[in-house]
Amino acid sequence: MSDTSPAIELRGISKAFGPVQANKDISIRVMPGTIHGIIGENGAGKSTLMSILYGFYKADAGEVFINGRKTEIPDSQAAISAGIGMVFQHFKLVETFTVLENVILGAEEGRLLRPSLARARKVLAELAVEYELNVDPDARIDQIGVGMQQRVEILKALYRQADILILDEPTGVLTPPEADHLFRILDNLRAEGKTIILITHKLREIMDITDTVSVMRRGEMTATVKTAETTPEELAELMVGRKVLLRVDKAPATPGKMVLEVKNLRVRDDQRVERVKGVDLNLRAGEILGIAGVAGNGQSELLEVLGGMRPATGTVTLNGTTLKLEGRGSDGQSRRAAGIAHVPEDRQREGLIMEFHAWENVAFGYHHDPAFCRGPLMVNAALVRDTEAKMEKFDVRPPDPALAAKNFSGGNQQKIVVAREIERNPDLLLVGQPTRGVDIGAIEFIHKQIVALRDQGAAVLLVSVELDEILALSDRIAVMFDGRLMGERLPDQTDERELGLLMAGVSGAAA
Amino acid sequence: MMDLMTLIPVLDSTIRLSTPLLLACLAGLFSERAGVFDIGLEGKMLMAAFFSAAIASVTGSVWLGLLAGIASSMVLAGLHGLASITFRGNQLISGVAINFLAAGITVLIAQHWFHQGGRTPSLIGAGRFSPIELPLAGPLSGVPVLGPVYSDLLSGHSVLVYIAFLAVPATWWVLYRTRFGLRLRAVGENPAAVDTSGVSVVGMRYAAVAICGLLCGIAGAYLATALQAGFVKDMTAGRGFIALAALIFAKWRPWHAMWACLLFGFLQAVALRYQNIDIGGVVIPVQVMDALPYILTVVILAGFVGKAIPPRAGGEPYVKER
Numbered sequence: 001m002s003d004t005s006p007a008i009e010l011r012g013i014s015k016a017f018g019p020v021q022a023n024k025d026i027s028i029r030v031m032p033g034t035i036h037g038i039i040g041e042n043g044a045g046k047s048t049l050m051s052i053l054y055g056f057y058k059a060d061a062g063e064v065f066i067n068g069r070k071t072e073i074p075d076s077q078a079a080i081s082a083g084i085g086m087v088f089q090h091f092k093l094v095e096t097f098t099v100l101e102n103v104i105l106g107a108e109e110g111r112l113l114r115p116s117l118a119r120a121r122k123v124l125a126e127l128a129v130e131y132e133l134n135v136d137p138d139a140r141i142d143q144i145g146v147g148m149q150q151r152v153e154i155l156k157a158l159y160r161q162a163d164i165l166i167l168d169e170p171t172g173v174l175t176p177p178e179a180d181h182l183f184r185i186l187d188n189l190r191a192e193g194k195t196i197i198l199i200t201h202k203l204r205e206i207m208d209i210t211d212t213v214s215v216m217r218r219g220e221m222t223a224t225v226k227t228a229e230t231t232p233e234e235l236a237e238l239m240v241g242r243k244v245l246l247r248v249d250k251a252p253a254t255p256g257k258m259v260l261e262v263k264n265l266r267v268r269d270d271q272r273v274e275r276v277k278g279v280d281l282n283l284r285a286g287e288i289l290g291i292a293g294v295a296g297n298g299q300s301e302l303l304e305v306l307g308g309m310r311p312a313t314g315t316v317t318l319n320g321t322t323l324k325l326e327g328r329g330s331d332g333q334s335r336r337a338a339g340i341a342h343v344p345e346d347r348q349r350e351g352l353i354m355e356f357h358a359w360e361n362v363a364f365g366y367h368h369d370p371a372f373c374r375g376p377l378m379v380n381a382a383l384v385r386d387t388e389a390k391m392e393k394f395d396v397r398p399p400d401p402a403l404a405a406k407n408f409s410g411g412n413q414q415k416i417v418v419a420r421e422i423e424r425n426p427d428l429l430l431v432g433q434p435t436r437g438v439d440i441g442a443i444e445f446i447h448k449q450i451v452a453l454r455d456q457g458a459a460v461l462l463v464s465v466e467l468d469e470i471l472a473l474s475d476r477i478a479v480m481f482d483g484r485l486m487g488e489r490l491p492d493q494t495d496e497r498e499l500g501l502l503m504a505g506v507s508g509a510a511a
Numbered sequence: 512m513m514d515l516m517t518l519i520p521v522l523d524s525t526i527r528l529s530t531p532l533l534l535a536c537l538a539g540l541f542s543e544r545a546g547v548f549d550i551g552l553e554g555k556m557l558m559a560a561f562f563s564a565a566i567a568s569v570t571g572s573v574w575l576g577l578l579a580g581i582a583s584s585m586v587l588a589g590l591h592g593l594a595s596i597t598f599r600g601n602q603l604i605s606g607v608a609i610n611f612l613a614a615g616i617t618v619l620i621a622q623h624w625f626h627q628g629g630r631t632p633s634l635i636g637a638g639r640f641s642p643i644e645l646p647l648a649g650p651l652s653g654v655p656v657l658g659p660v661y662s663d664l665l666s667g668h669s670v671l672v673y674i675a676f677l678a679v680p681a682t683w684w685v686l687y688r689t690r691f692g693l694r695l696r697a698v699g700e701n702p703a704a705v706d707t708s709g710v711s712v713v714g715m716r717y718a719a720v721a722i723c724g725l726l727c728g729i730a731g732a733y734l735a736t737a738l739q740a741g742f743v744k745d746m747t748a749g750r751g752f753i754a755l756a757a758l759i760f761a762k763w764r765p766w767h768a769m770w771a772c773l774l775f776g777f778l779q780a781v782a783l784r785y786q787n788i789d790i791g792g793v794v795i796p797v798q799v800m801d802a803l804p805y806i807l808t809v810v811i812l813a814g815f816v817g818k819a820i821p822p823r824a825g826g827e828p829y830v831k832e833r
Binding site: 092106 | 700705706
């Protein structure tokens with residue numbers, strides 16, 4: 001085997017799910033000892049391609065060569081034997097098991113557990129020293145954070161002696177310091193001669209760590225370039241197929257009267273655990289307050305309370321009127337009547353009913369509007385016309401009101417939700433993760449709409465785990481950690497590092 | 512209060528009545544720990560009860576009867592596996608179907624074969640499991656307290672009773688000390704983790720369902736060839752469902768399952784022995800006593816006894832996500 005044979009070579013891989021061609025005649029060469037990035041929008045086929053390489057799906061056509069040798073990968077077992085390890089976007093861990101049990105699962109030696117566990121304990125201790133991969137082997141998965149869980153996934157692959165490591169959107173769930181740590185680990189692995197494939201939609205990560213980058217668009221591989229010889233702008237254009245504005249163009253805010261005042265808000269979740277622990281915040285007309293934070297620090301609960309989806313204690317005042325936080329009059333319908341619109345975090349579960357037509361989804365929450373009703377009956381034709389108009393304005397594709405919500409792409413689903421909420425000209429817009437799972441082109445559009453609403457004088461409360469988005473849109477930024485706000489920053493007077501520390505609960509950072 | 516001499520017979524029948532519950536409960540434990548819900552325990556027991564009694568009656572050998580019972584139960588288990596694992600159907604509906612199938616087909620075949628109104632002839636001699644005398648049971652019976660406990664309570668049961676109670680530590684050991692057990696528990700919690708580790712989810716689940724069929728088969732055979740002497744219509748009388756309640760009560764853990772089954776068995780034993788209890792002039796009718804185990808089942812299934820968290824992937828067919 002010569003030095004120049006690639007660690008992985010794919011030739012002519014194709015894969016269709018029903019009528020959807022997820023991968024079209026894809027060829028790629030990944031050299032050993034490098035970090036090779038694969039970038040593309042959601043639905044471009046990156047994950048499908050890697051799942052084929054890991055034996056999770058079977059390709060319709062094409063060949064796989066590992067270290068220059070043609071290799072059949074009919075199942076995950078074959079991929080593992082070929083030295084491939086994969087860290088999925090959604091971790092494949094057994095939550096009720098310990099770290100050690102997860103590591104040996106499927107790679108046990110012999111029928112009894114005791115010797116396998118003892119050996120794994122030793123190997124894990126060695127790997128911890130070698131790659132900065134420290135994890136308590138006896139901790140249960142559901143008791144450690146996502147950063148740790150990801151390390152367990154990497155350890156699983158290394159324990160199976162993987163030489164080729166595939167990571168699918170590894171930083172989506174991490175704080176910036178955790179992401180930095182992950183990149184140090186990847187650096188160490190590269191230094192040891194491991195080959196790494198990094199799948200991401202974040203241009204910055206590609207520029208920071210990869211040696212080579214391949215771009216995918218709509219199931220096809222559009223380019224492979226040396227990272228050092230390209231720019232984020234060029235990559236974005238390759239991903240989307242046209243020029244994209246990476247920053248949001250917006251004028252400085254002109255805050256008006258006070259719209260929202262929140263005092264000592266406390267929220268318990270369904271397990272009666274306190275998730276919001278006394279939050280105070282103010283929001284004026286014509287400004288965007290961004291709430292940054294790692295998922296699970298109380299931001300979701302905060303949005304749900306304001307949107308009328310969850311009871312709470314404390315005081316919330318909207319345009320001088322106190323809102324009820326419990327019992328009758330605290331539901332979503334009352335909130336809408338009061339002038340609050342809500343783009344919920346999880347559009348598929350809270351924003352839309354996936355089986356329903358687009359026009360029905362556009363009607364939700366506003367179906368009592370006299371404009372669309374005659375007595376107790378809805379006037380469907382009026383709703384359909386209204387939906388057609390909104391679809392045109394928001395460039396929803398395809399512009400078919402009778403199509404079920406599930407048949408739109410993620411970006412177009414989100415446009416339907418945003419159109420429904422923004423077009424009501426609310427005094428206060430609540431937006432949770434507006435661009436999660438949305439392609440770059442749609443992100444640009446949705447961001448513009450949010451800024452436009454602000455410029456019309458609405459107050460916007462934005463919750464996002466994407467720091468880039470928070471920095472680009474917000475007029476003020478608050479960081480939420482463990483149910484409390486860690487203080488406010490102005491976007492032009494802070495940076496990712498400082499926000500990252502606040503997100504990790506380090507409050508002393510230049511307070 | 513009750514003295515030892517009145518307590519021992521009650522506890523003795525507690526053990527007898529707990530045995531089928533325990534076997535069925537452990538059967539359910541294997542299946543549900545692997546993520547396959549099984550409300551067809553009842554049907555599998557009933558099927559096994561009939562075929563064990565029928566074959567024992569025809570051949571005169573209880574061991575052949577036991578084998579036939581196990582085989583019939585495993586056929587139904589395979590059917591449940593086919594519906595819920597291979598074809599990814601609804602596990603509850605498949606279970607209900609198996610219960611209906613067993614209830615009907617046992618009586619139908621019994622009538623066709625034996626013409627005794629849907630029952631099998633009474634089993635005699637080698638057609639039944641007979642009690643086993645534990646060593647030294649006779650000489651030790653004179654020892655105070657421990658003697659009667661050993662010779663009257665622990666000794667003198669059929670071999671299936673001892674198998675059932677030995678199955679408890681065996682199940683614990685398999686689940687927590689072997690590779691098979693680790694994978695079995697994993698497949699009920701997160702089958703995708705098992706799949707990506709290169710282990711067949713389908714294979715693991717079929718193995719679990721097969722063990723479930725085996726244990727249900729023994730439970731059914733015990734009913735017809737040890738506890739009773741032959742098959743009668745619907746003789747399981749809801750024991751499969753009581754075993755499910757015990758399984759939830761035990762939160763899917765083997766030792767707890769044993770205690771839960773003993774509790775249900777005890778209630779049944781008390782109901783059998785004290786038909787009309789007189790408490791301070793108020794007579795509790797026999798129907799109330801007979802209903803007690805079932806009432807407790809309802810109470811437990813309604814979730815009054817703490818929060819039982821089932822295996823996370825339970826009831827869901829495994830489909831690779833897109």
